[in-house]
Amino acid sequence: MTGSTSTELLRAEHLTRHFKIGGVLSRLMLHAVDDVSFSIGEREIVALAGESGSGKSTIARVLARIYKPTSGEIYFEGKPVSQLRSRSDRLRYSGLVPMVFQDPFGSVNPVFRVQHGVLRSLKLHRPSLSGPERAAEAARVFEAVGLSADMLQRFPHELSGGQRQRVGFAQALAMRPKLILADEPVSMLDVSIRIGLLNLMAELRDTTGVSVLYITHDIASARYVADRLIVMYAGQIAETGPIDEVLASPRHPYTQLLLSAVPDPRAPLSAAAKTDRGEPPKVIDPSPGCRFRYRCPLAIDTCAQVTPVLAELRPGHDAACHIAQADANQVRAFS
Amino acid sequence: MSDVPVLEVSGLSVDYVLDRGNVRAVDDVSFTLNRGEFLGIVGESGCGKSTLLFAVAQLLAPPASVASGSVTFEGTNLVGLTDSQLSAIRWRDMSVVMQSAMNALNPVKSIGAQFKDVMKAHGKPARDEIEARSAEVLRMVGIDPVHLRSYPHQLSGGMRQRSMIAMALLFTPDLVIMDEPTSALDVVAQRSLMAQIKGLQLAFGFAVIFVTHDMSLISHFSDRLMVMYAGQVDELGATRTVFDRPLHPYTQGLLEAFPSIRGPKVPLRGIPGNPPDMARLPPGCRFGPRCPHAVDKCAQVAPELVELDEVMVRCVRRQDGSLPVSADHKGAGQEGSLSR
Amino acid sequence: MAMPVFGVPTETAAARVPDLGSGHAFARVARAIRSNRKATVGTVLLVLFILIALFPGVIAHESPTQDAYAPQLGISTAHLLGTNHFGQDLFSQLVWGTRNVMIIAFVVGLATTGLAVLIGVAAAYLGGLWDSSLNVFTDVLLVIPLFPLLIVIAAYAHGGTTLVLIAAITLTSWSYTARQLRSQALTLRNRDFLEAARVRGERRLYIIVVEVIPTMISLIVASFLTNALYAVLLASSLQFIGLGDPNTVSWGTTLYWAQNNAALQTGEPLWAIAPGACIAVLGAAFALLNYAFDEIGNPALRPVRKNRRPGVRRAGA
Numbered sequence: 001m002t003g004s005t006s007t008e009l010l011r012a013e014h015l016t017r018h019f020k021i022g023g024v025l026s027r028l029m030l031h032a033v034d035d036v037s038f039s040i041g042e043r044e045i046v047a048l049a050g051e052s053g054s055g056k057s058t059i060a061r062v063l064a065r066i067y068k069p070t071s072g073e074i075y076f077e078g079k080p081v082s083q084l085r086s087r088s089d090r091l092r093y094s095g096l097v098p099m100v101f102q103d104p105f106g107s108v109n110p111v112f113r114v115q116h117g118v119l120r121s122l123k124l125h126r127p128s129l130s131g132p133e134r135a136a137e138a139a140r141v142f143e144a145v146g147l148s149a150d151m152l153q154r155f156p157h158e159l160s161g162g163q164r165q166r167v168g169f170a171q172a173l174a175m176r177p178k179l180i181l182a183d184e185p186v187s188m189l190d191v192s193i194r195i196g197l198l199n200l201m202a203e204l205r206d207t208t209g210v211s212v213l214y215i216t217h218d219i220a221s222a223r224y225v226a227d228r229l230i231v232m233y234a235g236q237i238a239e240t241g242p243i244d245e246v247l248a249s250p251r252h253p254y255t256q257l258l259l260s261a262v263p264d265p266r267a268p269l270s271a272a273a274k275t276d277r278g279e280p281p282k283v284i285d286p287s288p289g290c291r292f293r294y295r296c297p298l299a300i301d302t303c304a305q306v307t308p309v310l311a312e313l314r315p316g317h318d319a320a321c322h323i324a325q326a327d328a329n330q331v332r333a334f335s
Numbered sequence: 336m337s338d339v340p341v342l343e344v345s346g347l348s349v350d351y352v353l354d355r356g357n358v359r360a361v362d363d364v365s366f367t368l369n370r371g372e373f374l375g376i377v378g379e380s381g382c383g384k385s386t387l388l389f390a391v392a393q394l395l396a397p398p399a400s401v402a403s404g405s406v407t408f409e410g411t412n413l414v415g416l417t418d419s420q421l422s423a424i425r426w427r428d429m430s431v432v433m434q435s436a437m438n439a440l441n442p443v444k445s446i447g448a449q450f451k452d453v454m455k456a457h458g459k460p461a462r463d464e465i466e467a468r469s470a471e472v473l474r475m476v477g478i479d480p481v482h483l484r485s486y487p488h489q490l491s492g493g494m495r496q497r498s499m500i501a502m503a504l505l506f507t508p509d510l511v512i513m514d515e516p517t518s519a520l521d522v523v524a525q526r527s528l529m530a531q532i533k534g535l536q537l538a539f540g541f542a543v544i545f546v547t548h549d550m551s552l553i554s555h556f557s558d559r560l561m562v563m564y565a566g567q568v569d570e571l572g573a574t575r576t577v578f579d580r581p582l583h584p585y586t587q588g589l590l591e592a593f594p595s596i597r598g599p600k601v602p603l604r605g606i607p608g609n610p611p612d613m614a615r616l617p618p619g620c621r622f623g624p625r626c627p628h629a630v631d632k633c634a635q636v637a638p639e640l641v642e643l644d645e646v647m648v649r650c651v652r653r654q655d656g657s658l659p660v661s662a663d664h665k666g667a668g669q670e671g672s673l674s675r
Numbered sequence: 676m677a678m679p680v681f682g683v684p685t686e687t688a689a690a691r692v693p694d695l696g697s698g699h700a701f702a703r704v705a706r707a708i709r710s711n712r713k714a715t716v717g718t719v720l721l722v723l724f725i726l727i728a729l730f731p732g733v734i735a736h737e738s739p740t741q742d743a744y745a746p747q748l749g750i751s752t753a754h755l756l757g758t759n760h761f762g763q764d765l766f767s768q769l770v771w772g773t774r775n776v777m778i779i780a781f782v783v784g785l786a787t788t789g790l791a792v793l794i795g796v797a798a799a800y801l802g803g804l805w806d807s808s809l810n811v812f813t814d815v816l817l818v819i820p821l822f823p824l825l826i827v828i829a830a831y832a833h834g835g836t837t838l839v840l841i842a843a844i845t846l847t848s849w850s851y852t853a854r855q856l857r858s859q860a861l862t863l864r865n866r867d868f869l870e871a872a873r874v875r876g877e878r879r880l881y882i883i884v885v886e887v888i889p890t891m892i893s894l895i896v897a898s899f900l901t902n903a904l905y906a907v908l909l910a911s912s913l914q915f916i917g918l919g920d921p922n923t924v925s926w927g928t929t930l931y932w933a934q935n936n937a938a939l940q941t942g943e944p945l946w947a948i949a950p951g952a953c954i955a956v957l958g959a960a961f962a963l964l965n966y967a968f969d970e971i972g973n974p975a976l977r978p979v980r981k982n983r984r985p986g987v988r989r990a991g992a
Contacts, residue, residue, distance in 0.1 A: 051521035107867040190379035195605030224594035263551040
């Protein structure tokens with residue numbers, strides 16, 4: 001049922017990405033992602049959840065090879081991605097691991113008809129197809145994402161936001177990917193349209209076997225569509241595991257805070273989330289220790305001195321918290 | 336809450352005057368707001384909620400203009416007043432909080448300087464009064480007054496938004512209008528900001544009109560809820576009543592489109608289709624093409640907003656009884672999931 | 676690194692893009708020109724000038740250079756603008772001179788804009804060291820005062836032919852446009868559809884030429900129109916002060932001869948005024964088109980019409 005027994009498709013090991021910030025003379029480093037390790041299996045949807053500054057978008061861009069990791073390695077189908085040198089190798093990877101972007105208004109070139117991106121994807125990644133074959137394949141891919149084939153000739157401004165996002169998925173699908181990196185694909189869409197896109201992702205997983213890394217800040221949508229959950233805070237993984245288990249019994253205080261802050265009209269308001277006024281930090285040249293300690297009501301001395309490592313608390317369920325690792329039952333930070 | 340309503344909107348319609356003809360963005364909207372009441376206006380893009388807000392605040396700019404109706408604020412009709420007449424009311428009795436603080440705050444002036452500008456524009460000349468009041472409102476929203484000297488980019492997103500709210504409260508107005516003030520914030524900051532707003536509202540007794548697309552966020556804070564679709568009000572009633580027993584199929588669809596955090600998992604449908612093009616509205620009910628309960632009558636008769644069981648609803652089938660409530664009541668209990 | 680904005684609801688697509696409907700680019704442009712008054716007038720004028728430049732013999736039957744007629748004739752049906760001091764038909768001169776002016780306008784416009792696109796967009800997209808070095812190059816040229824430089828170049832070229840004029844003006848004008856285009860390209864650089872193209876595996880040159888430049892078309896067209904306009908003004912000015920080839924037939928050279936023979940003082944005002952008027956009208960045509968493209972591209976700039984519905988009174992009271 002969960003991804004732990006499926007074949008491993010992608011594995012990130014100790015992925016780190018820093019950005020130099022400040023002026024020409026400054027030495028400040030923004031630690032966007034620090035020592036992150038996780039894996040994604042075949043045929044599964046993994047949700048990467050966190051707030052702003054958590055590093056989730058940076059991870060997507062590192063996986064898409066838009067950024068090179070400062071250190072660490074990515075293994076795709078067992079082979080290290082940094083070893084991809086030739087253009088054909090890199091092209092092959094970008095076809096197997098495409099990205100879908102957040103902004104439906106910015107992710108499609110407004111000057112061309114919407115078929116442009118799909119046709120280019122096909123031309124670059126499936127060069128054996130002839131012109132008519134490409135056109136037929138474009139129509140097929142459009143229908144697979146729920147758009148009619150006659151929409152191929154439309155311009156982006158004639159389509160709604162939800163339809164444009166589907167075009168983004170079509171562009172990715174055209175390359176016959178194994179893993180789609182979906183960077184907040186529904187955040188900018190109307191609520192009633194989101195479900196349609198989420199259903200589409202699940203359907204693609206079931207019919208074509210493609211995996212999806214679903215990056216989001218909305219835990220509820222993650223629960224709806226994902227098999228596993230990775231919770232990030234300030235560039236590090238706080239907790240990870242099968243989604244139902246993590247949401248039913250969250251071990252990391254931050255996960256608990258997130259859950260308590262999610263608005264649920266059916267449940268009464270939680271008191272704790274109301275009082276937390278902290279916001280995720282910008283991590284610049286951090287000192288060791290848990291980055292959540294400033295907001296954590298359970299923080300102890302160790303938390304300020306030793307950076308917690310991700311450790312397994314239950315099969316498949318890991319958390320990076322000293323207190324949780326000592327005794328998981330003690331973690332009741334935010335109810 | 337006293338009996339005299341603080342705001343009475345009656346038959347308000349707003350048109351956009353375009354080359355190809357007028358497009359009615361807000362169609363015949365009426366509602367009353369009592370003193371200290373928290374009204375949530377919910378709708379998706381293109382429903383007219385922001386235009387409605389701007390019309391109430393008299394901030395419409397060409398090509399938008401009020402086509403008909405009135406906006407009566409504490410007994411005075413605001414439509415047709417000149418700018419100088421409006422400025423007596425603006426900020427002292429009614430203030431506005433915009434969607435993105437980064438866009439609304441002047442990036443080259445400190446927060447304190449902007450507060451001073453506002454105060455000077457609307458009275459309160461003495462310097463120590465200005466400083467004292469500025470510090471006071473910042474404390475009210477939980478910001479240390481030392482930040483009066485900070486620039487907007489030095490504050491976090493949540494703090495910027497809270498300083499916008501502080502600015503709106505400088506003169507303790509009777510009505511604060513908010514246009515999606517929490518949209519740009521993370522979920523934790525959103526929650527604490529909402530709680531803050533509610534706390535201030537209860538402490539100072541001002542009325543709030545809160546426009547949002549996030550229904551679940553507003554559910555714990557608003558007294559009444561107004562659902563808008565394609566420029567019209569489709570449902571209006573007490574928040575709890577609307578949540579527990581949504582009458583309009585659109586409201587039901589909206590509620591069902593929020594996957595839940597707890598409870599059993601079931602596939603959800605959302606609302607298939609798209610909102611109509613306001614220049615080419617469908618005949619009869621505007622939600623008809625997307626409604627799972629639509630019948631022939633729905634495309635022939637344009638429904639009116641009618642009171643039914645303490646809730647105003649715009650639906651022919653509810654009004655003629657052909658769609659009884661118990662037959663399909665799902666309310667706010669639908670959970671959903673698609674993981675294997 | 677793009678920071679995502681959370682939960683901001685979308686506006687309908689129509690609000691962001693001018694309402695030109697669907698269809699191929701040419702159809703949309705034609706519709707746009709017809710619907711905007713400035714565009715219509717500007718286009719008509721420009722087309723008129725182009726036709727005159729292409730077929731001068733059709734309108735002006737007399738030769739422009741032969742001093743074959745009686746001097747200082749007034750306006751008549753034979754000589755629509757009279758003749759000048761030397762007995763040349765003024766109207767002919769202007770008509771035949773249009774060709775020279777239009778050639779200069781279009782060639783300089785295209786060359787300047789072309790250079791600017793190449794250098795400006797490449798600098799923005801390639802970034803890093805490329806950007807820095809191209810910027811230095813652009814800035815140096817930008818800072819040198821234009822007109823004195825032109826005078827020096829034209830003077831050194833020994834009374835420049837049209838080609839020299841074109842080259843000199845192009846060389847000194849491209850840098851300003853390059854700066855503008857670079858700025859716009861910079862704002863586009865992080866747009867998602869460009870990242871999507873990168874992630875898809877497109878080559879850099881492809882992205883610049885096929886994905887970036889088409890989205891900058893309106894600024895590029897505006898630059899072309901501005902540069903063409905300034906080319907006309909600059910060339911005419913150079914010719915007027917004698918740095919052009921005085922034997923070419925052009926509006927500027929006509930002015931030169933008029934000036935040399937004190938046309939205004941000796942009672943031949945048309946000789947001086949007519950070419951100036953032509954320059955002004957052509958300039959206006961380019962300027963109108965420029966405004967019109969602005970309005971077409973950005974609906975917010977369009978003139979606001981009053982509420983057309985009769986019987987709508989200001990509500991309330």
